[in-house]
């Protein structure tokens with residue numbers, strides 16, 4: 048596919064990411080502008096999770112083969128895993144998911160029912176042994192950074208946690224300017240891919256069906272799309288070529304809590320088994336950024352844009368003011384750069400910066416008055432205004448993860 052909005056072509060043109068045969072297929076690296084987008088996205092997710100009561104952990108990308116034998120990945124998922132490595136008489140594996148690590152972290156001490164729901168989150172690396180033929184850009188990669196979380200809770204808390212996760216997904220999509228193509232209730236299909244526990248499947252499917260029914264969201268059930276340990280709600284998006292993929296997911300799992308013998312102490316003083324809700328707001332960072340590039344054609348919402356403000360001094364005389372403005376932007380945490388007269392005519396510099404949300408033109412009059420004349424990416428041109436007022440307004444919109452470039456229509 049080589050459409051106008053192919054993320055691989057745009058990613059290279061905009062200097063966001065690339066690959067090199069010497070590093071390997073399916074192993075993209077991020078250039079500074081791509082890293083800026085990724086950093087903003089990761090920070091958004093971490094902040095949203097902290098606000099929603101999640102606690103963040105870090106866990107290693109390697110684990111003993113035994114860990115994945117217990118979780119069930121070895122029996123049900125090893126086709127997608129890299130072969131184990133022999134180290135000092137043991138076999139270690141590049142992890143295919145974060146779940147087993149989080150299950151083990153949960154049981155590092157005992158938990159009371161009063162601590163539940165316990166929400167554990169991590170933006171962590173995982174690996175998938177994709178075949179070379181299917182690798183491309185950021186959508187099919189072998190090294191994945193996953194926005195993952197596991198909620199350990201009682202059976203009665205599952206529905207509310209799943210509902211809250213769907214709500215976080217809805218808010219994130221609003222900030223990212225993404226529209227879901229459809230919601231999918233992903234169920235098991237025929238074949239030996241799934242753990243055999245009919246009663247657990249029935250209960251978890253009933254729970255997720257109820258959550259979807261109450262949400263009022265339209266959804267379709269699809270067989271053969273479940274995780275090997277349980278059913279899931281998948282949020283599907285479509286790319287420029289109309290191909291569908293899963294970005295976000297909410298899953299109910301009775302299997303791994305049992306395999307790892309997880310428990311909490313109930314109000315009755317006895318041991319009870321928690322349920323694990325697996326959820327991801329944006330899925331893998333790679334796939335999310337690929338989708339964002341295609342969705343916006345490189346014109347990201349301002350809070351994600353690699354350069355948020357380009358400073359355009361009309362002549363060399365305004366260069367000191369441009370430098371001063373760049374410093375004030377940096378102090379506010381705004382990503383700004385100067386495109387001076389050495390880069391061509393003002394018209395050429397404006398065209399070159401067409402994907403930048405804000406263009407601040409500084410002429411002799413603006414320099415004297417400490418004003419800026421703002422041009423917005425959508426074509427609007429604002430009258431010269433005090434620099435501090437403009438920066439405050441931009442910072443407020445960016446801080447709120449707004450998709451609006453300017454909220455004052457008096458331009």
Ligand SMILES: [Zn+2]
Pocket residue numbers: 144145146195196197325326
């Ligand atoms: Zn998981």
